[in-house]
Amino acid sequence: MNNRYAVILAAGQGKRMKSDLYKVLHPVCGKPMVEHVVDQVTKAGLNEIVTVIGHGADAVKQHIGDRVSYVLQKEQLGTGHAVIQTKEHLKDRKGVTVVLCGDTPLIRAETIEALMNHHEQTAAKATVLTAYAHNPSGYGRVVRDEQGGVLRIVEEKDADETERQVKEINTGTYCFDNELLFDALSKVGNDNAQGEYYLPDVIEILKAQGETLSAWQTPDFSETIGVNDRVALSQAEKAMKKRTNEHWMRQGVTIIDPDHTYISADAVLKPDTVLHPGTMLHGEVEIESHCDIGPFTEITDSRIGEGTSIRQSVVSNSNVGRNVKAGPYAHIRPESELGDEVKIGNFVEVKKSSLKKGSKASHLSYVGDAEIGERVNLGCGSITVNYDGKQKYLTTIENDVFVGCNANLVAPVKVGEGAFIAAGSTITDDVPGKALSIARSRQTNKEGYVKNKEEL
Structure with a gap:
């Protein structure tokens, strides 16, 4: 097996997201899109991963960490321009390089491996990952020759009417012979609607040189979802959720x-x-x-x-x-x-508390900054009073303590093993083990109070 490398494109700002958060950092099932891609590429066991960053570079680094190498694309001048930024890392190495977009969170390690295996088995110099789309709007089209070989890949904005009818789409994921990739990138121009350097143009350059090209179609279209706006983000979320839930049910x-x-x-x-x-x-x-x-x-x-x-x-x-x-x-x-x-x-x-085996607080209680032993009963309305407005303090309750309803334990305070706290008490001092602690005013009944009040 050849040496295998990966380039992940994660430099775009993502204007269509209309967000202060950089596009590849938008979460899908709780994890940034680019992190999903890095996880799957890592799982595929490649020799080196290089991530192209631009907008939000520091934030992307913070999420991904040192699992990858980084290169900076200062100006976003297209996917071809992005890949050529990695030449200092990869240019003269022999092997196969897979190029993926950081906004395709549903790509799987198994698909990356299958793509690279197909590329090597067919002795191709470039292989594109494709998918069949019932509605290909927004995607580049894969145009094949009569024998089924890849003729070219055309972006939708540059496609003519016939090419727009093609249902096989370019997923934006490719495999290349690494040395030929960088040689071809040096020949890519920007004579197109956007004035950008397109990575798919490498396919045409290699074809013109007589090199072998191939395509491998994934049966799962959801893997190809590229997130460019909030609608696509919701589609990716839905697809990821379905995949994850089905996995755990199985x-x-x-x-x-x-x-x-x-x-x-x-x-x-x-x-x-x-x-x-x-x-x-x-x-x-x-x-x-x-x-x-x-x-x-x-x-x-x-x-x-x-x-x-x-x-x-x-x-x-x-x-x-x-x-x-x-x-x-x-x-x-x-x-x-x-x-x-x-x-x-x-x-x-x-909050920030431990309750050991068999203890219970059955209703309407606050337990904050407390260490509670085994078989402790906290009655309804029990409160550990942990905050004096500036600092928080610890309440310690040892095993087999019974705390009556509506008791306040004013920290720092310790209640010894087997003690009882009477209902309605406000405890400000430590309670010895096996003791009964009552800390409330003695009840006073004023006979005739209501009658006297009514007569006033």
Whole structure:
């Protein structure tokens, strides 16, 4: 097998997106488009990846990191001009170079490999990835000769009426003999409607030189979606969502309503988990087997243990143990740790806190900046009062503590193992283990108060 290289074109601003965000950074299923492309090229196992950046260069680098090399295209003068910026990295190397656009998030590693294999097997010097489109509007057309060979590729704005009727489209992904690529690029002109240097012109130059050209057609048109505006972005999102959901269903996950379930490209799910309608998984989510998630639940960058149920709730940047029950309407905020068999009930908020095995806050509580032991009961309306307006403080509750309803624990404070907190108490001092703490005014009944008031 030849050495294999990749060039990813990610320099365009994307004016048709009408956005302050650079085009290739618009997310599809929660991940920037260009990052999808880099992930798939990396998976294909190429020797080197060079990304051409321009607008938003620093932001693109921030997302992709050091997985690729970078070159800067200061002026956007066409795809041919973009590729020639990589000559310092690739010009004199022997092997095959695949050129992809950073706005094609649905391209798959398997397709990249199949394209490059076809290119090598046919001993071609240039191979174009094509697809059949029922509506080819907006795409360059692949014009073939009578024997089915690639004659030329013509951009839609430069195509005549006959060429516009062609249904086979250029996806914008190509393979080239690396050395011939840069030789041909030096001969590309800009005599066209846009005054740009088109990469597809390399095909005609190589053909004129008598070189072998080929094309490989992907059966999945969705892979070819190039995102140039918000309409195409929504189409890519829909296609990616469908692909992702079908993948997990084939892995043993039940998705009740795939049309209304959103799973990040970075999520990992185990068999026999059920996702109900309205479930949204963002970022790096891990869900173990036999979980029941949703309906209308949002989980971001979190791990959910086996057998856990989360209903109509939000979980962010947290770890949730096995056989936990959360919701409805619970909010698990970042840096929270819920141990096995914990219960977080309706309208309970947990923030930067840990609850160990078997503890529960069944309703209407706030648990912030707290370390809570095992088998602790937080009664309805329990509050860890963690903020004095300037700093936040820790509440520590040891094992087997019972906290009565409407209790305020004013941090920093520690409640010892097995203690009881009376309902309605405001605790400002540490509570010893096994103690009963009552911190409220003694009840006073004023007999005849209402009658006397009425007589005034």
